[in-house]
Amino acid sequence: MLRVEHLKVGSLPALSFSVSDGECLAVEGPPGSGKTRILRAIADLDPIDAQLFLDGVERREMSAADWRKAVRYAAAEPGWWSDTPRDSFPNISSLEARVFRLLAAVGLDEDVLERPISMLSTGERQRIALVRALADEPKVLLLDEPTGALDVGSAALVEELLRFQLLAGRSILIASHDPAMIGRLSHARLQLAPTERPARSTRMPPP
Amino acid sequence: MSYIPLELSDLALAAILLIANGAVSIWYQLGLERTLAISAVRMVVQLSLVALALKLIFSLDSPLWTVLFGLFMTAAAAYEVVSRQERRVAGPIGILLGTGAPFFAGLVATMFAAIAVIGPDPWYAPRYVLPIFGMMLGNALSGTTLVLDFMTNAAVRERPAIEARLALGAGRFEAFDIVLRRALTTGLMPILTAMATTGVVSLPGMMTGQILAGIDPVSAAKYQVMIMFLISGATGVAVLAAGLGSVLLLTDERHRLRIDRLVQR
Numbered sequence: 001m002l003r004v005e006h007l008k009v010g011s012l013p014a015l016s017f018s019v020s021d022g023e024c025l026a027v028e029g030p031p032g033s034g035k036t037r038i039l040r041a042i043a044d045l046d047p048i049d050a051q052l053f054l055d056g057v058e059r060r061e062m063s064a065a066d067w068r069k070a071v072r073y074a075a076a077e078p079g080w081w082s083d084t085p086r087d088s089f090p091n092i093s094s095l096e097a098r099v100f101r102l103l104a105a106v107g108l109d110e111d112v113l114e115r116p117i118s119m120l121s122t123g124e125r126q127r128i129a130l131v132r133a134l135a136d137e138p139k140v141l142l143l144d145e146p147t148g149a150l151d152v153g154s155a156a157l158v159e160e161l162l163r164f165q166l167l168a169g170r171s172i173l174i175a176s177h178d179p180a181m182i183g184r185l186s187h188a189r190l191q192l193a194p195t196e197r198p199a200r201s202t203r204m205p206p207p
Numbered sequence: 208m209s210y211i212p213l214e215l216s217d218l219a220l221a222a223i224l225l226i227a228n229g230a231v232s233i234w235y236q237l238g239l240e241r242t243l244a245i246s247a248v249r250m251v252v253q254l255s256l257v258a259l260a261l262k263l264i265f266s267l268d269s270p271l272w273t274v275l276f277g278l279f280m281t282a283a284a285a286y287e288v289v290s291r292q293e294r295r296v297a298g299p300i301g302i303l304l305g306t307g308a309p310f311f312a313g314l315v316a317t318m319f320a321a322i323a324v325i326g327p328d329p330w331y332a333p334r335y336v337l338p339i340f341g342m343m344l345g346n347a348l349s350g351t352t353l354v355l356d357f358m359t360n361a362a363v364r365e366r367p368a369i370e371a372r373l374a375l376g377a378g379r380f381e382a383f384d385i386v387l388r389r390a391l392t393t394g395l396m397p398i399l400t401a402m403a404t405t406g407v408v409s410l411p412g413m414m415t416g417q418i419l420a421g422i423d424p425v426s427a428a429k430y431q432v433m434i435m436f437l438i439s440g441a442t443g444v445a446v447l448a449a450g451l452g453s454v455l456l457l458t459d460e461r462h463r464l465r466i467d468r469l470v471q472r
Contacts, residue, residue, distance in 0.1 A: 043374055045463055064462040069376035079371030081385055090375050132375070 002042070002071065002140045002171050007050040009037045017190060019140070024162075024172040026182040029192030035175035036076070038190075039142040042173065043073030054139065072138035076145040078129030085120070085128045086113040095135045102131040105161045107154055122149040130158060140171045147178055159185060210421040222247075264333045273333040277340050281310045284348050291352050294359040296456045297470045304452040305355055309347035312445035316343045316437045324433060339437065342413070346398065346438045347445035354394035354446050358453035359469055361386040369464050379458040387450050394446035398439050405435065 003018040012034050019025045027035045041048040044059055044067050052059040052071075059067045082088045092099060092113075100110045106127040117125065126149045133141065146162070147155040159181055162172060166185075176182055182189070225247055232239040264272050288305035295301045317340040321327065327335045362369065365386055372382040380387070405411055406428075410418075413434060417427035459465050 044461055045370060045374065047459065047461075047463060047465075064373075065376045065378055068374055073374040075367065075371065075374070077367055079365075079367030079369070081365070081368040081372065088371075090372075090377065129371075136376075 001053075001055055002173075003051075003053040004042060005051040005053075007038065007041060007048065007052075009034045009041055009048070012192065015190070017188075019171040019173060019188075021139075021169045021171055022166050023188070024166055024174060024186045026186035026189045027173060027175045027192065028182070028189055033192035035192065036144055038192075039073055039144050039173060039175060042140075043068055043071055043142055045073060069136065070138055071140040071142065072133050073142040074129060074133040074144060074146065076148055078125055078132075080117050080125075083116055084114050085117060085125075085132075088117075089113075089132055089135065091136070098137075099131060099135050102134055102161070103128070105157065105164075106131060107157045123151065123154055126150060127154060127158065130161075134161075134165065138170070141165060141173070143172060143174045143176075145176055146174065147176065147181065155181065210419075261333070261337065264337070268329075268333065270329075270331045273331055273336055276333070276337055280337075280341055280344055281306060281313075284309055284344055287348060288352055288355070292356055292359070292472065294363070294469045294471055295355065296359070296453075296468050298468075300456060304449065304456060305351060308351045308445045308448040308452065309344050309441075311448060312347040312441040312443075313340050313343035315444060316347075316441035319440075320433070320437050324437075339434070342434060343437060343441040347441045349397060350394040350442040350446045351449040353397070354390045354449040355453060357390040357393050358386065358450065358457065361390065362457045362464065363466060363469070366464060366466060373462055373464065377462075379454055379462045382462070382464075383454045383458075387454060390450050390453070391446055394449070395442065398435075398442045402435055402439065405431070411435075 001018060001020050005016045006014040007016070008014050015038070017025070027038055029035055037046065040046050041050065042052060044052070044064055052067075054067070054070055059071075080088045086092055089095070089099065099113075103110055103112065108124065108127055108131075112120070112124060112128065120128070126146070130143075130146055133143075141162075143162075147158050150158060155178070162174075162185060166172060172185075174182070174186065225243065229240050229243055231237070232243060260276065264276055285302060285306035288309075289295065289302055292305070296304070317336055320339050321330050321332075321336050325335055369382050369386070373379070411431050411434075414424075414427045414431040417430060418424055456468065457465060
């Protein structure tokens with residue numbers, strides 16, 4: 001379970017919430033309302049003053065690397081540091097079987113790993129980046145627009161994969177512009193107001 | 208072979224050649240006449256002052272004044288580092304890294320040369336120590352500037368890739384490893400090129416000077432070889448210190464990329 005206490009982002013009021021295992025929290029709001037900043041802050045990528053707990057352990061009680069291995073942020077624009085996707089996968093040799101399964105789940109062939117990144121479409125890159133984020137089985141997923149660049153078919157595959165992640169007991173925080181997918185996937189919503197108005201959190205019964 | 212001293216009249220004669228430079232500027236309306244005049248006057252004034260200062264320090268032969276002059280050279284280097292960089296880490300720590308790396312490297316190389324290699328008596332003899340320290344500092348400075356420039360620009364340009372690696376659980380040095388390798392290569396390239404082409408493309412300034420002063424070319428070449436080895440060592444130390452220091456300043460103890468610490472010139 002992820003617990004966030006007194007998270008201060010931008011001009012938003014301090015946020016406190018928790019996401020249980022197998023639960024999906026949607027972070028909603030217009031562009032610039034702080035969705036990305038909230039996800040980055042929870043991944044400990046920006047200096048913030050907040051208490052973040054994973055299964056009762058505060059983030060500063062573990063190393064930054066261990067925190068981010070468990071609480072995984074996947075950016076809307078994935079980053080690459082090699083010519084082919086394979087070399088941008090940490091520890092791919094030990095995770096290969098799992099990576100291949102995940103690639104198949106999002107509708108990609110395994111030889112996509114050997115193609116030059118510059119030749120891949122935005123949607124392919126986004127799906128490979130999602131596979132990379134899931135490969136070492138983090139406990140919490142912080143997904144920034146995971147289907148932003150995808151066609152309807154690929155988006156449905158990704159949604160299905162995320163549903164499996166929830167069933168496997170992982171927690172998901174998702175920022176998305178797709179209200180239909182949010183409606184199907186999320187158990188709770190964090191709505192960020194465009195102005196100085198306080199954020200509202202509404203809890204719905206699980207679907 | 209003997210040394211032919213130059214008279215002031217000889218210098219005035221040589222200055223005529225500046226007119227050729229000025230004529231190009233006027234003919235093509237480059238607007239560089241003013242800059243040319245200022246630069247030429249600056250050079251003359253700076254070299255005269257340095258010559259007088261060195262003459263004084265050589266005659267004093269005191270360790271204190273030698274150290275003070277070395278620190279003065281370092282301060283001038285600090286000014287160069289700060290003014291040359293497009294982006295730099297804000298605050299005194301950024302200046303400290305840019306100055307500290309070449310200073311430390313220059314100090315180590317100069318001490319090594321003075322104590323172990325040349326062995327003048329006394330070992331701090333300013334006639335040997337100061338020119339060598341100057342050459343070390345200047346070369347280490349170029350390497351440091353290249354590395355710092357590369358690191359700060361890469362941190363901004365490669366931010367998505369660096370943060371993706373951090374998000375996947377990499378430490379700061381792991382996340383920066385490709386950037387750091389490229390920065391070190393960039394910083395070392397000039398001295399590697401210089402060693403490979405020296406003597407073929409041009410005679411190094413110091414060797415030329417020794418030959419003009421009447422030293423046997425073979426002795427002058429030996430000195431030049433030693434200087435090149437010292438420079439490559441000093442540059443290596445400075446480049447590594449600047450690279451590792453940049454990683455530490457561009458990230459924090461929670462291994463976050465801290466672009467917010469950079470200031471644009």
